[in-house]
Amino acid sequence: MKPFTYERATSPAQAAAAAARTRNAKFIAGGTNLLDLMKIGVEEPDHLIDVNGLDLDTVSPTDDGGLRIGALVRNTDLAADRRVRKDYALLSRALLAGASGQLRNKATTAGNLLQRTRCPYFYDTHQACNKRLPGSGCAALGGFSRSLGIVGVSKACIATHPSDMAVAMRALDAIAETVKPDGATRRIPLADFYTLPGNTPHIENTLTPGELITAVTLPRPLGGTHLYHKVRDRASYAFAPVSVAAVVQKDGTGRLAVGGVAHVPWRVEAAEAALPQGARAVSARLLADAQPTAQNAMKVPLVERTLAAVLAQAKEG
Amino acid sequence: MDTNDLRVSRRGFLKLSAASATLAAAPPFIARAATTDDERAPVTAKVSLEVNGAPQALVLDTRTTLLDALREHMHLTGTKKGCDHGQCGACTVLVDGRRINSCLTLAVMHEGAKITTIEGLGTPERMHPMQAAFVKHDGYQCGYCTPGQICSAVGTLDEIRRDVPSHVTADIQARASLTRDELRERMSGNLCRCGAYSNIVEAITEVAGAGA
Numbered sequence: 226m227k228p229f230t231y232e233r234a235t236s237p238a239q240a241a242a243a244a245a246r247t248r249n250a251k252f253i254a255g256g257t258n259l260l261d262l263m264k265i266g267v268e269e270p271d272h273l274i275d276v277n278g279l280d281l282d283t284v285s286p287t288d289d290g291g292l293r294i295g296a297l298v299r300n301t302d303l304a305a306d307r308r309v310r311k312d313y314a315l316l317s318r319a320l321l322a323g324a325s326g327q328l329r330n331k332a333t334t335a336g337n338l339l340q341r342t343r344c345p346y347f348y349d350t351h352q353a354c355n356k357r358l359p360g361s362g363c364a365a366l367g368g369f370s371r372s373l374g375i376v377g378v379s380k381a382c383i384a385t386h387p388s389d390m391a392v393a394m395r396a397l398d399a400i401a402e403t404v405k406p407d408g409a410t411r412r413i414p415l416a417d418f419y420t421l422p423g424n425t426p427h428i429e430n431t432l433t434p435g436e437l438i439t440a441v442t443l444p445r446p447l448g449g450t451h452l453y454h455k456v457r458d459r460a461s462y463a464f465a466p467v468s469v470a471a472v473v474q475k476d477g478t479g480r481l482a483v484g485g486v487a488h489v490p491w492r493v494e495a496a497e498a499a500l501p502q503g504a505r506a507v508s509a510r511l512l513a514d515a516q517p518t519a520q521n522a523m524k525v526p527l528v529e530r531t532l533a534a535v536l537a538q539a540k541e542g
Numbered sequence: 543m544d545t546n547d548l549r550v551s552r553r554g555f556l557k558l559s560a561a562s563a564t565l566a567a568a569p570p571f572i573a574r575a576a577t578t579d580d581e582r583a584p585v586t587a588k589v590s591l592e593v594n595g596a597p598q599a600l601v602l603d604t605r606t607t608l609l610d611a612l613r614e615h616m617h618l619t620g621t622k623k624g625c626d627h628g629q630c631g632a633c634t635v636l637v638d639g640r641r642i643n644s645c646l647t648l649a650v651m652h653e654g655a656k657i658t659t660i661e662g663l664g665t666p667e668r669m670h671p672m673q674a675a676f677v678k679h680d681g682y683q684c685g686y687c688t689p690g691q692i693c694s695a696v697g698t699l700d701e702i703r704r705d706v707p708s709h710v711t712a713d714i715q716a717r718a719s720l721t722r723d724e725l726r727e728r729m730s731g732n733l734c735r736c737g738a739y740s741n742i743v744e745a746i747t748e749v750a751g752a753g754a
Contacts, residue, residue: 228585228605229585229604231585231650253651255647257628257643257646260647260648261627264626271582273604273648275650301640301701301706304706305706305707310707310714314715321708321711325631325730326694326701326729327628327641328628328643328646330642331642331643331646331647460727461727462730462731
């Protein structure tokens with residue numbers, strides 16, 4: 226690991242200003258993803274700004290009947306929160322489907338949103354990767370791509386976003402609250418937060434340099450049946466080839482997002498209109514522009530079948 | 543000039559060959575710009591922790607993980623380094639009562655924290671109930687993963703007591719029950735390559751039953 230200087234942030238605005246002022250600085254919260262990547266030389270910050278001491282670790286009601294989740298609320302605590310379990314059960318389910326007990330105790334809400342891809346070529350510094358080293362190429366395209374993206378992909382990158390939590394939050398229309406280095410705050414709906422790879426896969430979201438996530442807000446409860454169905458190669462502690470987060474109402478309408486298939490939690494609002502017609506119709510619209518590789522073409526039917534399982538479960542209530 | 547300097551030993555020759563082979567095999571795009579960054583001197587920082595009830599004031603390279611601080615600086619070698627990437631759970635310790643992977647966190651991030659390692663849970667003469675149950679049920683073979691398994695098990699039972707649900711909890715709004723499936727799911731972050739899993743579950747079940 227490369228040597229780095231270290232400071233403890235004193236306020237969100239101070240942290241953002243320090244990040245903008247210091248060359249090659251990164252925030253560290255849980256650290257479970259960042260340190261993993263620093264050990265193998267994928268991330269090489271010169272300076273770490275430890276935000277763990279900031280007062281951003283509570284879940285509180287918002288004025289419009291939703292919830293504000295502090296950026297530092299640990300995944301375990303968010304999944305266990307009684308309000309989340311009652312009104313946003315798909316979020317609890319998604320969190321509990323991810324990582325291990327130890328990791329969930331450390332991982333934070335904002336850190337989970339900002340997880341890097343688990344594409345094996347991103348992790349291997351001997352391989353070409355436009356995300357890790359822009360312009361170097363994409364070894365995944367002709368390589369082992371079974372776990373990688375099928376939709377919204379580009380010639381430069383077929384990486385997927387690894388988070389389970391973010392898939393549920395995307396379905397819920399969550400909003401990230403941030404503070405910028407000049408102290409200004411803004412609210413970014415998750416629909417506008419993540420970016421497709423295009424020719425710039427090293428850019429993964431719309432945060433500006435130094436901008437710090439302070440909270441994620443959830444809208445007022447939606448009712449309905451909340452489901453998170455994660456398909457994986459082993460029953461626990463594995464990333465998803467495909468996952469579906471859904472809120473389905475009694476009349477068959479609803480909303481959903483799919484994980485494991487794209488650079489972003491994949492949601493197509495137009496596809497949701499087809500929900501009463503069943504999984505095949507929804508899946509066809511969700512994946513209308515899919516460009517799978519030979520190795521991950523199985524994800525196309527897998528999305529439809531996972532959706533079918535979710536809709537069947539929704540009918541049971 | 544000492545002529546010895548010109549001599550290349552067989553071992554040295556092999557090293558040189560390996561180095562040039564690596565260079566030849568490396569495609570040009572992975573070459574990192576040689577910057578002065580690579581020569582940046584290590585940075586140290588002070589951190590004070592409480593480990594197994596004893597205060598520890600340390601000056602550490604900022605890169606030092608909590609795991610390496612425990613093992614290399616405090617010589618508490620009960621906590622094991624397995625994968626060093628949060629995948630195996632051998633490094634599990636309790637920080638302020640919660641189980642975490644000590645390999646994926648920096649020591650300097652834990653100013654004022656209370657750390658409990660396997661050495662702090664119990665001693666050979668006075669074992670923690672979880673340690674005694676692992677012995678009784680033969681919850682290990684080689685023993686390398688065992689300190690992490692035991693710390694994780696203690697953390698797991700505390701999480702169930704604190705009403706933390708799991709992936710296999712059927713009713714997310716109800717309190718989780720202490721079933722084998724619950725324990726297996728909650729302990730999935732601790733690998734045991736000897737395959738002592740069934741006995742580990744037996745050991746945890748016994749302690750859970752006694753505490754209920």
